[in-house]
Amino acid sequence: MTHIPQPGFGGVDSASASSSPKRSASDLNASSNRSVRAVGLALSLSLGLTLMGCERLPVDVSQGGYRGTGMEQVVNPRTEAVKLAANQAPAALEPADEGGPKASQVYQNVQVLGDLSVAQFNRLMVAMTAWVSPEQGCAYCHNVQNFADDSLYTKVVARRMTQMTQTVNDRWQAHVGQTGVTCYTCHRGKNLPDKRWFTEPEMQLAGRLLGNDASQNRAGVEAVANSSLPYDPYTPFLLENNPIRVNGTTALPTGNRMSIKQTEWTYALMMHMSEGLGVNCTYCHNTRAIAEWEQSPPARVTAWYGIRMVREINNEFITGLTPVHPANRLGVMGDIAKVNCATCHQGVNKPLYGAQMLKAHPELSGPNALKDAMEIKGPGKSVAPQSQATTPMNSLTLPKNLASRSQLEGKAVARVD
Ligand code: HEC
Ligand code: HEC
Numbered sequence: 001m002t003h004i005p006q007p008g009f010g011g012v013d014s015a016s017a018s019s020s021p022k023r024s025a026s027d028l029n030a031s032s033n034r035s036v037r038a039v040g041l042a043l044s045l046s047l048g049l050t051l052m053g054c055e056r057l058p059v060d061v062s063q064g065g066y067r068g069t070g071m072e073q074v075v076n077p078r079t080e081a082v083k084l085a086a087n088q089a090p091a092a093l094e095p096a097d098e099g100g101p102k103a104s105q106v107y108q109n110v111q112v113l114g115d116l117s118v119a120q121f122n123r124l125m126v127a128m129t130a131w132v133s134p135e136q137g138c139a140y141c142h143n144v145q146n147f148a149d150d151s152l153y154t155k156v157v158a159r160r161m162t163q164m165t166q167t168v169n170d171r172w173q174a175h176v177g178q179t180g181v182t183c184y185t186c187h188r189g190k191n192l193p194d195k196r197w198f199t200e201p202e203m204q205l206a207g208r209l210l211g212n213d214a215s216q217n218r219a220g221v222e223a224v225a226n227s228s229l230p231y232d233p234y235t236p237f238l239l240e241n242n243p244i245r246v247n248g249t250t251a252l253p254t255g256n257r258m259s260i261k262q263t264e265w266t267y268a269l270m271m272h273m274s275e276g277l278g279v280n281c282t283y284c285h286n287t288r289a290i291a292e293w294e295q296s297p298p299a300r301v302t303a304w305y306g307i308r309m310v311r312e313i314n315n316e317f318i319t320g321l322t323p324v325h326p327a328n329r330l331g332v333m334g335d336i337a338k339v340n341c342a343t344c345h346q347g348v349n350k351p352l353y354g355a356q357m358l359k360a361h362p363e364l365s366g367p368n369a370l371k372d373a374m375e376i377k378g379p380g381k382s383v384a385p386q387s388q389a390t391t392p393m394n395s396l397t398l399p400k401n402l403a404s405r406s407q408l409e410g411k412a413v414a415r416v417d
């Protein structure tokens with residue numbers, strides 16, 4: 001498990017060395033005796049090496065805030081074209097007949113979707129197959145000799161995932177709006193979503209001479225965009241409920257016990273959120289006053305709900321499924337794969353560029369979703385997490401100064417695109 005030092009505890013910060021290859025100066029010296037052409041060659045070679053990690057120009061910049069505030073988004077049109085192609089929603093199936101007997105009357109073991117007509121039920125089965133297991137077909141979740149049988153773990157997981165999807169669409173409209181989510185939002189035609197995470201063990205360094213790596217300074221960690229920041233920002237913030245806010249709230253440095261180390265944890269999460277949505281910090285913050293809600297664009301409030309939603313997804317729906325999974329689906333700590341911002345967003349500010357797939361699948365929302373999710377019956381019962389998921393939305397603590405989302409949107413930074 002990764003732990004965040006408590007206030008006043010882990011105050012000493014390990015310096016995070018940035019190590020970009022600085023080659024140009026020495027390369028130039030080495031070539032000073034040779035011909036001008038060689039110098040030119042060495043220069044362009046070393047520049048090439050130095051710039052290898054950068055994106056090719058030109059990039060587009062769009063202004064999202066009041067002039068002079070630097071509230072800009074930098075977008076590379078070439079990576080954008082690739083993302084656009086990779087984030088298209090599939091065509092919806094023809095709607096099915098609502099009439100006729102209900103699934104619960106015809107089938108034997110229908111615990112969640114019983115209110116659908118048989119035609120609607122079958123349409124959803126076809127859609128689920130396309131979303132999650134297009135290669136394996138129905139047999140990925142079913143013993144095809146007996147569709148009522150729950151012996152494949154994938155079916156048990158799919159049932160809980162259905163309840164999770166319904167709950168997200170019902171209870172978390174403050175985040176997912178009317179766009180909502182379907183299985184495809186995360187799965188994209190694959191058994192497992194591309195973007196998922198496990199808890200990272202802390203690395204113990206040899207002989208304990210150097211202690212441990214303090215959960216940071218690891219090379220090549222995508223979660224924090226290859227920075228030296230803590231490499232598992234998910235466990236403390238998207239599974240556990242550790243405080244994210246670190247800024248002092250007084251003009252003078254009094255009373256704030258947050259350490260630099262804690263700030264690095266917050267930054268690690270922010271790097272993931274930026275990377276996961278393909279946006280800059282200024283998409284959610286006015287960086288001259290990062291902590292100020294009243295100066296933040298409305299997307300920050302959406303993100304605030306998103307953090308709470310992801311915690312609920314992971315704690316109420318996903319971790320409870322751990323015992324039904326085969327070992328090859330679990331991480332080194334024995335934990336199940338979990339959801340982060342990138343699982344749905346996949347590098348885009350609105351998953352699938354805001355395609356409203358849910359409209360064609362109203363059965364994945366619905367007023368009874370929460371009730372159903374709490375009353376899971378039958379063989380699935382053993383995996384229903386012991387939860388406090390009945391906690392109503394309004395008992396969540398809103399950010400200070402934030403009476404309601406709409407109120408804040410009214411006050412947000414004026415956009416002048
Ligand atoms: C991703 C997993 C998944 C796939 C793929 C899938 N199903 Fe299902 N199926 C389920 C789940 C979960 C249920 C139980 C739903 C409930 O409890 O409300 C179910 C239930 C059923 C039932 C009801 C059986 C009974 O008597 O209780 C039938 C029939 C069915 N599926 C047919 C199909 C067909 C046909 C396909 C392929 C086109 C298919 N399913 C693909 C997950 C899946
Ligand atoms: C918010 C993202 C998200 C949504 C929406 C979602 N899933 Fe998943 N799904 C996951 C993650 C993460 C895992 C990996 C955890 C696990 O193995 O259970 C997973 C795993 C699964 C598995 C197990 C696959 C395997 O090979 O082990 C099945 C089956 C599944 N999902 C079906 C569904 C179905 C059906 C829906 C829609 C009703 C759905 N999921 C919606 C995130 C999602």
Ligand code: HEC
Nearest residue numbers: 244245246247270271273274280281284290291300303304
């Ligand atoms: C998608 C929106 C989003 C993006 C992008 C984002 N942030 Fe945040 N940030 C938030 C939210 C929401 C909070 C408050 C979280 C909470 O209180 O639960 C926050 C909090 C913070 C805080 C703590 C503020 C305080 O009150 O102490 C800092 C510092 C911060 N962000 C820095 C950054 C930096 C640096 C970046 C870019 C690398 C960034 N953020 C990108 C949404 C975002």
Ligand code: HEC
Nearest residue numbers: 175176177179180273299302303306307340341344349350
């Ligand atoms: C279950 C899928 C899902 C997950 C997980 C998720 N989001 Fe979202 N998010 C959505 C959907 C769907 C929308 C589009 C809502 C709309 O159209 O109004 C959205 C919209 C947003 C927006 C508004 C974008 C805009 O341009 O207005 C922000 C900001 C955001 N999400 C941040 C986050 C952050 C940060 C996380 C992780 C803590 C996260 N999301 C996790 C589904 C998800």
